[in-house]
Amino acid sequence: DTAVSQTPKYLVTQMGNDKSIKCEQNLGHDTMYWYKQDSKKFLKIMFSYNNKELIINETVPNRFSPKSPDKAHLNLHINSLELGDSAVYFCASSPRTGWLMREAFFGQGTRLTVV
Amino acid sequence: QQQVKQSPQSLIVQKGGISIINCAYENTAFDYFPWYQQFPGKGPALLIAIRPDVSEKKEGRFTISFNKSAKQFSLHIMDSQPGDSATYFCAADTIGANNLFFGTGTRLTVIP
Numbered sequence: 145d146t147a148v149s150q151t152p153k154y155l156v157t158q159m160g161n162d163k164s165i166k167c168e169q170n171l172g173h174d175t176m177y178w179y180k181q182d183s184k185k186f187l188k189i190m191f192s193y194n195n196k197e198l199i200i201n202e203t204v205p206n207r208f209s210p211k212s213p214d215k216a217h218l219n220l221h222i223n224s225l226e227l228g229d230s231a232v233y234f235c236a237s238s239p240r241t242g243w244l245m246r247e248a249f250f251g252q253g254t255r256l257t258v259v
Numbered sequence: 260q261q262q263v264k265q266s267p268q269s270l271i272v273q274k275g276g277i278s279i280i281n282c283a284y285e286n287t288a289f290d291y292f293p294w295y296q297q298f299p300g301k302g303p304a305l306l307i308a309i310r311p312d313v314s315e316k317k318e319g320r321f322t323i324s325f326n327k328s329a330k331q332f333s334l335h336i337m338d339s340q341p342g343d344s345a346t347y348f349c350a351a352d353t354i355g356a357n358n359l360f361f362g363t364g365t366r367l368t369v370i371p
Binding site: 148175177179184185186187188189192194197199234236238240243244246247248250251252253 | 290291293295297300301302303304305308310346348352354356357358359360361363364366
């Protein structure tokens with residue numbers, strides 16, 4: 145009955161490879177996010193996706209692309225992986241149906257290591 | 260640039276003491292200020308949140324104090340317990356912008 149689930153939990157890959165991280169939420173939320181958490185624990189928003197509107201953080205390289213096949217899924221594709229992409233990636237969802245109905249529910253994270 | 264500034268970076272408190280974490284923001288369009296708690300190996304989870312027309316919100320041992328004119332808000336953890344040891348993040352959000360910006364995090368250690 146996990147609310148926000150990500151797969152895989154760990155991902156080790158070589159530089160230059162292309163990889164995907166999957167995210168699914170069963171909460172019926174309209175908004176989903178991808179965050180990158182670096183080694184210093186800084187949580188940086190990468191994308192938010194709401195009713196097919198994609199908001200991209202301008203500092204995210206275009207090697208990163210979110211893909212949403214339906215409202216419950218927001219996958220993250222990364223092309224030409226670089227060493228600096230190593231981090232923990234979190235998916236989250238939020239209802240955003242009212243002023244205080246904006247809690248973001250996070251997945252358990254995917255630890256990506258690029259070697 | 261960093262939308263929400265948070266301090267201190269780390270904090271060590273004795274059991275039973277008060278933990279205080281501070282945050283500041285510049286964007287006056289922010290209208291929702293949550294605090295998240297993150298344990299090692301887990302995703303962040305909402306702890307408590309406040310709206311800008313309220314100066315204080317308390318839930319159990321956790322209190323948010325909000326100063327709209329100074330554009331600052333803080334988290335107070337009363338009677339801190341070893342189980343409170345975690346990383347705490349303040350955040351800010353605007354209902355129409357669909358973004359949730361986080362502070363840089365504070366690693367809290369409560370010593371028994």
